Amino acid sequence: MLDLPVTRVDGDWVDIGDGTTKLSFQHAPExxxxxxxxxxxxxxxxxxxxxxxxxxxxxxxxxxxxxxxxxxxxxxxxxxxxxxxxxxxxxx
CATH class of the missing domain: 3.10.180.10 (2,3-Dihydroxybiphenyl 1,2-Dioxygenase, domain 1)
Structure with a gap:
């Protein structure tokens, strides 16, 4: 939706961004x-x-x-x- 590419995947952690904006997401098992x-x-x-x-x-x-x-x-x-x-x- 935001048209931001995935810039990093590290186990349960994913970053998206464009060099100016970055959002990070972490898996929540429960x-x-x-x-x-x-x-x-x-x-x-x-x-x-x-x-x-x-x-x-x-x-x-x-x-x-x-x-x-x-x-x-x-x-x-x-x-x-x-x-x-x-x-x-x-x-x-």
Missing amino acids: YRPPLWPDPNFPQQIHLDIQVDDIDATESKVLRLGATLLSTKEAGFRVYSDPSGHPFCLCYD
Whole structure:
């Protein structure tokens, strides 16, 4: 979704990035997916991603397996990735 290449894989650790931006991910063997907004099943990470075209980007993330969770707030929409992690697409 972010169009960032995988730059490192080391066992249970993966980095993605473009030289300016880098995100790192580590395997969680006892992972319990979050159930946003239920605090009994908290999120481990939350990304807010600024986009120019919310409708085009929404189509892309839904094709990639995201689920739309909420459109109630002005300026952003909430989704979950296929593993259940919530994230927002933010727009003007």
